[in-house]
Amino acid sequence: MASSLPPIPNPYHESMPDSKGFFGPFGGSFLPPALQEQMDILAAAYEKLKNDPSFIAELADIRKNYQGRPTPLQYAARLTESVGGKRGEVEIWLKREDLNHSGAHKLNHCMPEVLLAKATGKTKVIAETGAGQHGVALATAAAFFGLECEIHMGAVDIEKEAPNVARMKILGAKVIPAEHGLQTLKEAVDSAFEAYMKDPETQLYCIGSVVGPHPFPYMVREFQKVVGEEVKKQFEEQAGGIPDSLVASCGGGSNSIGLFTPFIDTPSVKLHAVEPLGNGSALGQHAASIAKGEPGTMHGFASIMLKDEAGEPGPVHSVASGLDYPSVGPEHAYLATVGRTEKGAGATDEETINAFYECSRKEGIIPALESAHAIAYALKLAKKAVEEGRKERIVVNLSGRGDKDMEYVLQKYGHMMPQ
Known part of the structure; x- marks a missing residue:
């Protein structure tokens, strides 16, 4: 959707949201x-x-003493190598929110x-x-x-x-x-x-x-931005400078906004809110509200949402239970509308399951299916950067561990497990 909104303010957080909780036309x-x-x-x-x-x-x-923060920032060497990347050129890093107490952000x-x-x-x-x-x-x-x-x-x-x-x-x-x-x-x-x-x-x-x-x-957002604040410090210490891309799954959008917030005023850092593309483009086959939704109000706030023919919240689907929501946080709606985040970032169910297995086999980390969407998209970004011969340092918010999903994945997608 084309934006008629004024350019994103800088510094961003001095005016977003306003006193009534609006991010442009969204929120309230x-x-x-x-x-x-x-x-x-x-x-x-x-x-x-x-x-x-x-x-x-x-x-x-x-x-510090109960949750176990800060969580580690890990260079994912074998995931990086799986798409032809290597240290100093194309890199994939994982922010290990799966190690936060209770297993997620x-x-x-x-x-x-x-x-x-x-x-x-x-x-x-x-x-x-x-x-x-x-x-x-x-x-x-x-x-x-x-x-x-x-x-x-x-x-x-x-x-x-x-x-x-x-x-x-x-x-x-x-x-x-x-x-x-x-x-x-x-x-x-x-x-x-x-x-x-x-x-x-x-x-x-x-x-x-x-x-x-x-x-x-x-x-x-203010409680979750600790994730991005840690990443900014850790990346400088471990890799030098700042990342080129930040990647996180986006249903409602808490883990993604937590990663993005400290970097919004840095335009060189690309922000990718990865939506669930499910198993098709028709209504009810996905939950890509940013890419395919329209303005609307539900659950007490204004945002972008998927609607049925009657204008009511439409049916949605995702292999990840945490992402199957027909709307998105109002700040994400605003950032996408003004072009600060990439519209169209997403992963299908099949791509997500493949990334679930790939991360498990290559890094010894079983990710939540929500996080596997972000890993799938990061792999695509990294592969494209390798093919184009340019440097790209990517940080993925690995927002949760996949213990909860193992039985479901084996029952429904055991046939996709690498041999």
Whole structure:
């Protein structure tokens, strides 16, 4: 879609989002008055706490001594060599968020979200989850701080991601199946919102990505940008300079915005938000909302979304449960519309499964299927750079480990396993 928006501001973060949570025309908060009141309370609490020395110190201690941050930045030598690259020319690096406690990047925002819940007097946290990584992270944070936890998850995903469901239950969370519609991520959000609206006074809806009404897209971004901040420092120390390309999978977009944020004001660094291209281009065969969506409003925020003939959120598909959402975070919608991120970056189900096996065999790392989308696209970028004879240093956000996906992949795609 052509952009009629003014050029991206620099410095970017001084004006994005604005005071009402808008990134250009995207974002904001579209909620009933009672819920808006709760969002205003949350926004005020965050603005107060984000600069509070005790909050900052507690979060820093948690990240270092509980989560295990900073996570490593690893040069993926054999993945690089598999497409003809080599050190000093074409390189693939992996930001190892799979080594973050609980196995994914999600704990980066769940721990401070539950801290905020306690600060605003809540006794319970509630959330949606797709692949289960956000659900596990929130259940972990709730157990750590002693709050009740309720996780809504599509019935299809409950069956598909059984290991994460078990982890949530062991951690003390109540798992609620969403059994309407396609029974996946969008329906889980519907279910969680409905439950939250019944009692916004005692519980906090801890949104699992940079989606939803303001202040969540802004707040989750600020909690996740630790990933990109670490990458900037680690890459300078280990490789020198800055990367040429940053690559991350993008459903709602929390792991990608976390990687991108510290580099947005550096135009030489290309940003690739990799969408799920699924198994076809027709509606219901993919979840490429940036590439194929149009402006719309759902779940309390304005963004780009896939729509059916009636203008309602359309059906979606992805081999990765964490990416099958018919919209995207408003900041991603803005960055794509003004041309800061690459429109059309994506990986098919087949490419993703091949990358899943390739990373496992070449690097000894079993990636989450969400992360495998990013690996698949990075391999394509690296191969193209080799063919064109130019240098390209690529950092991939390996956002989660693939324990949750192993049984599903073996059942459905065992025939694709390299011999």
